[in-house]
Structure formats: structure tokens, C-alpha cells
Amino acid sequence: MDNPLNMQTPNIAVIKIADYDLSGLPEAYQNPNAEGFEECLKKHISEEYSADGQFTKVSIEQDTLIIAEDLEAKAKSDEGLDVLQRGIYPTGKAIFESLYAQYPTNPIVLYNLGMVYSDEGNLAKAIALLTDLTRIKPDYVHGWVALAVAYMRNNEIDAANQAAQTAVKLAPSDPYSLRTAGYIASKLSEDSASALLENAVRTSPKDPIALLALAENLLATHDDEAIKTRVAALLRQVIDIAPGSKHAERAEEISREFAHEKFRQASGLNQDAVNYCLSALEKFKGLSPQEIKGIALETATLGQSGLDVNNPDKTYQLRSIPGNYTGLNVVCIMYAALQQVAPGQDVGFDIKGEYEAALKLFNQKS
Secondary structure, eight states: OOOOOOSOOOOOOEEEEEGGGGGSSGGGGGSSSTTTTTHHHHHHHHHHHHHHHEEEEEEEHHEEEEEEOHHHHHHHHHHHHHHHHOHHHHHHHHHHHHHHHHOOOHHHHHHHHHHHHHHHHHHHHHHHHHHHHHHHHHOHHHHHHHHHHHHOOOOOOOOHEEEEEHHHHHHHOOHHHHHHHHHHEEEHHHHHHHHHHHHHHHHOTTOHHHHHHHHHHHHHOOOSSHHHHHHHHHHHHHHHSSSSHHHHHHHHHHHHHHHHHHHHHSSSSOOHHHHHHHHHHHHHHTTOHHHHHHHHHHHHHHHHHHTTTTTTTTTEEEEETTEEHHHHHHHHHHHHHHHHHTTOOOOSOOHHHHHHHHHHHHHHHH
């Protein structure tokens, strides 16, 4: 007969054992008179509810099942989710570890504790919990995604790819599944990577992780100017959407490499850069080291948001030395200022030759 429990968390449900379908129990415990029957039945029902993400207490009184919602555990779970969302990982971890001791098959517990272990680098535990999760609830899409990430962090790329592909099959339009599968496929140099990442960006156009992954994939698989133009636009989006993040820092790094590559396409010194460095040195005459340090700081801060050094029509404003400057001019001012206050510091854009030529001209004039 059908299981009379409707799998909606009850405040309290009461049912006679005689009316409950015992066929789901191990054969040895399907007889109510069997030793250990009651404990087995309570465990079985608790795990059924738990696998559905619910917290219940099961007791038996006078041949009657009493199934009650575990309000305390539910409150602890809600608290754990809240503190994890606020980035308080030690507290969230402790909460879900205590819940795991009571509810080792609850997907909410397995997912969140597995994610915490994965983020802190405890990958063996993370993989074990997330594997349990996907076994207990095989349609839990983000469980497969989390498992793929844990495998990837553990350098098990093939297992990561399999888990991510399972997530995509379950939810072909889920952006997290798509971006994870696309990123892993790109690491394996699979042709499917670009399409997966394009779909990830299409479904979540403001996701900096997907945007950056697509940019890096296109850069690795194409070399024509049209693609480079698109990659530059994708990188700009990452920087604008998530300023100051590690993803934006990576996008800025690639953008600088782009700019430097284009800057160096012509052989010899770039005369514009020489002139800009010379002009900067002349502006610094009579300024104190503290004033020059302020110029270095302002230009470096401006540079963190990305400078278009190859477009003479785009200009930037500076407060420390008022005026409008091209991106290349700002880089030259920054380089010259840093050579005054922190000689040898890497600015991420090599114009050493141009600066030395400008310095030679400056010394000749002085």
C-alpha cells in the first residue's frame, strides 16, 4: 500500500504502526515483533524526512508513531544559513557540525557543511559529504556543482568534470552549473567549453566569474582581433561589476597584458611615452617628495580601474596635477612618480626604456 506519510513537514503527525507500510524497512525488521524493530522504524522515518531537507523527531507510544517537527534543529539550521551568508564561517561550521551529528542524511546539512569544508581546504571531508548528498538526493543540482568544485580544488579534474556535466544534464539553464562545467571543460581543453560559458553568461550576464572564465577561454582558443576586442569588453564588465574583487584583479592583469602587447607592436621606443615621461619629470620640479607620492598614489588608484593606453581619444582627470590625460600619459606619470619615491617598483606596464630616455633628456636640459 502507499506510504500514508505525505512528506510535508507536520507539526505533529500520529499514525498507527499497523497502518504504516513496512516494506521499505530491511527484511529482518519488517516484523513489528522483531528485536530492534522500533529503533529501525524510527531511524527509517527520520531519514525519509531528513532526505527531503526536513528536521523531525520520531517516537513510538502504544503501537503508534508520533512524528513531530524538530523546531530547535530547524532554528539552528536557519541560524547557520544566516551566519554563513554573513561570512561568519566558524560559527556556521560549528552549527552544521552539531546538526550533522543528529541529521547525517539531511541535504541542507550535507550541502552547507560540505561547502564550508571545501572553502577551508578540508577537501577529503568535503568530497565525502557532498558525495553522500548526491547519493541521497541525486537531483540536487547545486550539490553536484559543489562536488565538482571540491574535486577541482583537489586536482581531480576528471571527477570534477563528471560531476559538473551531471549538474548541466539536470539543469541545462542553471548558470552555476554552466559556468562550473564550462570552466572545467576549458581546463581540459574541450571544445564544449566555449558554448557552456557563452550559455552561462547568457543566463547570468552580470556574473563576474562566468564573464572572466569566458574571456580567458576565448583568449586561449582564438587569436584574431575581433575576439580580442570582445575579450577586452568582457574584462571591462568584470572590473565594473566586481571592483576590488580577485576576479577584477585578474581582469585588470589581463587587460594590462593586452595593452602592453599592443603598445609593443611597434619596434623601438614609443616616442609618445618618452615625451609623457619627460613632461612628468618637468612637472615634478619644485615638488616635495610627499607631493610626488600623492601623485603616484592617485595615478596608481586610477590605474587599478583599468586604463586604455592605446586610445588617444579617451582621457582621464587628475586632481594632484589638474588636467586631462590619456591613459598612456597617466601610466607615464605614475611610472615617473614611483621612480622618484619607490625606485624599481613594478607598475605592471614596462616603460623602463622610455623613462630612461626621458630622464637622459631631462638631465641634459637641467
